[in-house]
Amino acid sequence: MNSPTQPVARKRTKATSIDIAHAAGVSQATVSRVLRGSPLVNAETRKRVEEAVRALNYKVDRHASSLRLQRSGTLALLLFEDPTPDDSHINPFFLSMLGSITRACARAGQDLLVSFQQLSDDWHADYADSMKADGLILLGYGDYLSYRGKLEKLVEQGTHFVRWGAVLPNQPGLSIGCDNFHGGQLVGEHLVGLGRRRIAYLGDASSHYPEFYDRYQGCDAALHAAGLALDPALQVDAQSAEDDGYAAARELLVRGAPFDAVFAASDLIAIGAMRAFAEAGLQVPRDVAVVGFDDLPTARSASPALTTVSQDTSRAGTLLVETLMKRVQEQPAESFTLPAKLVVRRSSDPDAR
Amino acid sequence: MNSPTQPVARKRTKATSIDIAHAAGVSQATVSRVLRGSPLVNAETRKRVEEAVRALNYKVDRHASSLRLQRSGTLALLLFEDPTPDDSHINPFFLSMLGSITRACARAGQDLLVSFQQLSDDWHADYADSMKADGLILLGYGDYLSYRGKLEKLVEQGTHFVRWGAVLPNQPGLSIGCDNFHGGQLVGEHLVGLGRRRIAYLGDASSHYPEFYDRYQGCDAALHAAGLALDPALQVDAQSAEDDGYAAARELLVRGAPFDAVFAASDLIAIGAMRAFAEAGLQVPRDVAVVGFDDLPTARSASPALTTVSQDTSRAGTLLVETLMKRVQEQPAESFTLPAKLVVRRSSDPDAR
DNA sequence: CTGAAAGCGCTTACAG
DNA sequence: CTGAAAGCGCTTACAG
Numbered sequence: 209m210n211s212p213t214q215p216v217a218r219k220r221t222k223a224t225s226i227d228i229a230h231a232a233g234v235s236q237a238t239v240s241r242v243l244r245g246s247p248l249v250n251a252e253t254r255k256r257v258e259e260a261v262r263a264l265n266y267k268v269d270r271h272a273s274s275l276r277l278q279r280s281g282t283l284a285l286l287l288f289e290d291p292t293p294d295d296s297h298i299n300p301f302f303l304s305m306l307g308s309i310t311r312a313c314a315r316a317g318q319d320l321l322v323s324f325q326q327l328s329d330d331w332h333a334d335y336a337d338s339m340k341a342d343g344l345i346l347l348g349y350g351d352y353l354s355y356r357g358k359l360e361k362l363v364e365q366g367t368h369f370v371r372w373g374a375v376l377p378n379q380p381g382l383s384i385g386c387d388n389f390h391g392g393q394l395v396g397e398h399l400v401g402l403g404r405r406r407i408a409y410l411g412d413a414s415s416h417y418p419e420f421y422d423r424y425q426g427c428d429a430a431l432h433a434a435g436l437a438l439d440p441a442l443q444v445d446a447q448s449a450e451d452d453g454y455a456a457a458r459e460l461l462v463r464g465a466p467f468d469a470v471f472a473a474s475d476l477i478a479i480g481a482m483r484a485f486a487e488a489g490l491q492v493p494r495d496v497a498v499v500g501f502d503d504l505p506t507a508r509s510a511s512p513a514l515t516t517v518s519q520d521t522s523r524a525g526t527l528l529v530e531t532l533m534k535r536v537q538e539q540p541a542e543s544f545t546l547p548a549k550l551v552v553r554r555s556s557d558p559d560a561r
Numbered sequence: 562m563n564s565p566t567q568p569v570a571r572k573r574t575k576a577t578s579i580d581i582a583h584a585a586g587v588s589q590a591t592v593s594r595v596l597r598g599s600p601l602v603n604a605e606t607r608k609r610v611e612e613a614v615r616a617l618n619y620k621v622d623r624h625a626s627s628l629r630l631q632r633s634g635t636l637a638l639l640l641f642e643d644p645t646p647d648d649s650h651i652n653p654f655f656l657s658m659l660g661s662i663t664r665a666c667a668r669a670g671q672d673l674l675v676s677f678q679q680l681s682d683d684w685h686a687d688y689a690d691s692m693k694a695d696g697l698i699l700l701g702y703g704d705y706l707s708y709r710g711k712l713e714k715l716v717e718q719g720t721h722f723v724r725w726g727a728v729l730p731n732q733p734g735l736s737i738g739c740d741n742f743h744g745g746q747l748v749g750e751h752l753v754g755l756g757r758r759r760i761a762y763l764g765d766a767s768s769h770y771p772e773f774y775d776r777y778q779g780c781d782a783a784l785h786a787a788g789l790a791l792d793p794a795l796q797v798d799a800q801s802a803e804d805d806g807y808a809a810a811r812e813l814l815v816r817g818a819p820f821d822a823v824f825a826a827s828d829l830i831a832i833g834a835m836r837a838f839a840e841a842g843l844q845v846p847r848d849v850a851v852v853g854f855d856d857l858p859t860a861r862s863a864s865p866a867l868t869t870v871s872q873d874t875s876r877a878g879t880l881l882v883e884t885l886m887k888r889v890q891e892q893p894a895e896s897f898t899l900p901a902k903l904v905v906r907r908s909s910d911p912d913a914r
Numbered sequence: 915c916t917g918a919a920a921g922c923g924c925t926t927a928c929a930g
Numbered sequence: 931c932t933g934a935a936a937g938c939g940c941t942t943a944c945a946g
Contacts, residue, residue: 235917267690271628272939303656322675337620511864588933625923
């Protein structure tokens with residue numbers, strides 16, 4: 209099963225700016241000027257240096273440069289989930305964000321360090337204090353109230369960061385988030401428009417989880433506008449995993465209160481709930497309409513395809529990086545709320561695609 | 562929609578080892594010894610230093626340390642796809658690998674830089690030459706034959722790297738891969754065991770794509786063992802995306818040659834193919850059994866749930882990082898092939914869960 | 915426009 | 931066990 213040992217590669221002999229200087233017949237300082245794009249350099253000198261750089265395959269040493277400049281050209285993406293998920297199953301929504309953040313970093317000429325953290329870890333200090341990164345992007349789920357203290361500490365330390373999540377009044381630092389309230393509203397209006405009246409909510413609906421709370425409130429507002437309301441007896445707590453959704457749906461069934469629709473606080477919860485309904489012999493959407501939130505790739509291929517609220521992760525990634533870069537450069541920057549969009553599929557509407 | 566501008570945080574005043582030295586009443590060299598865990602330091606001195614480190618919230622400056630040590634404590638994960646996918650849709654399989662690689666790096670005490678590349682980019686040089694990373698993990702799809710030249714250049718330059726992919730004879734560098742041949746074999750045996758005889762293969766089956774080629778060959782071997790063979794008329798090229806799978810399945814239908822099973826070279830291809838079959842009024846698995854490869858999360862929630870070959874991404878990530886670290890430390894290391902496992906679901910077998 | 919020199923914050927061989 | 935000192939490879943103010 210194994211292949212033979214690889215021969216040890218020849219030892220790397222990295223060229224330095226002094227080597228380039230010798231090769232081009234200039235001082236080391238001039239080499240540095242050329243590489244930093246200084247306008248002070250004579251065009252012909254520049255050309256000689258550039259040729260030597262190419263010939264010797266020279267790259268500026270990142271650590272020497274960063275040490276001197278006191279910045280690293282690197283951002284750190286810290287992904288946390290609480291409680292920690294089983295090995296290697298990160299929420300796909302965050303993975304999709306990771307994709308767009310990576311691209312946005314490339315566009316901004318920044319390198320990206322990626323790390324998973326537990327909410328309990330001491331991540332608030334490490335990356336910035338050790339100069340590994342100029343700023344942090346925080347992405348994750350967890351109890352906001354316990355999380356908030358860490359954010360305050362970051363602000364106190366002068367660490368640059370941007371968080372993905374609800375934009376809240378008086379929050380420490382900046383955040384980019386989706387308009388969860390409006391997303392919930394769209395769901396409420398959609399379900400009411402389909403004639404559903406008894407709408408269950410699967411997900412936490414407390415200030416510990418502001419995103420989920422806003423989604424709940426938005427849906428409730430839409431019902432109120434139609435002379436209805438969310439029934440607390442039809443609300444079941446759930447974190448954002450499929451198994452939580454399954455358990456929450458079981459709990460809902462056990463309670464016995466009638467319902468004709470379910471608004472799940474996330475797609476994973478929705479998918480877990482649909483599994484529970486299938487097992488219980490309920491048909492989606494005939495017996496119960498199901499709507500999720502996030503528009504994961506899975507939502508489209510689920511059976512039936514899941515109606516959900518889509519968040520523009522591509523734009524979110526760009527905004528997170530751009531906002532953070534402004535902070536790193538000590539420019540003014542602000543939090544921003546992105547629009548939510550309802551995507552209707554067959555789990556709520558048999559006539560949808 | 563926007564919140565007010567954040568007040569500019571107070572300027573960071575980072576403590577250095579000299580600050581710690583003053584606070585603890587020792588020399589800067591001793592501080593460094595304590596932080597590097599040198600056994601030479603007196604226990605009491607060590608304690609004084611450690612207290613000062615805590616009190617001043619000191620972290621070793623990564624760039625200064627790396628510059629001096631000539632290594633960065635960082636690995637780089639380069640993800641490439643060719644052709645480049647539309648914005649932010651990376652193959653979920655690689656995202657899952659990314660998860661396990663990130664965890665493995667954390668265990669190994671390494672930071673992880675993540676970057677998307679196009680196969681055409683000059684990634685072979687940058688990360689290692691600029692000392693950003695001590696080694697590279699390469700992950701991606703693309704034409705191996707054009708890719709191979711870049712790998713050779715990496716070897717020539719003495720860059721440390723490990724690749725995810727087929728373990729091939731005389732390949733440049735090391736790779737960790739799944740046993741694609743055996744995976745294909747398992748699929749072939751499974752389909753034959755279910756009485757299927759006319760098995761189509763959706764995916765490239767040339768040496769440009771060694772993984773797909775091995776899967777094809779493995780399946781073919783299983784058929785041969787049963788006195789059958791894959792019919793070239795039932796093979797349609799497809800890259801690893803859902804739309805490619807859809808197009809390939811349409812092409813297969815157009816050809817008109819009868820088939821009772823489809824082995825798709827990846828889950829995404831399989832899911833696209835199932836969409837095409839549904840549109841054509843074919844029922845899976847009654848009319849056509851469908852099997853994929855990768856065991857994406859989507860495979861389980863697909864409708865019908867997709868039979869597939871699972872690769873142990875968690876173990877793969879660990880092996881990639883461990884193997885690379887051996888190379889970085891100039892220790893012997895070797896390529897490794899991981900076992901493949903068949904996961905039977907309803908897309909091939911109505912009796913499966 | 916260019917060069918000589920200081921200094922970013924560490925690590926470790928050397929001397930004691 | 932500890933300190934003084936050199937040096938990792940850059941960037942840029944200073945002098946010309």
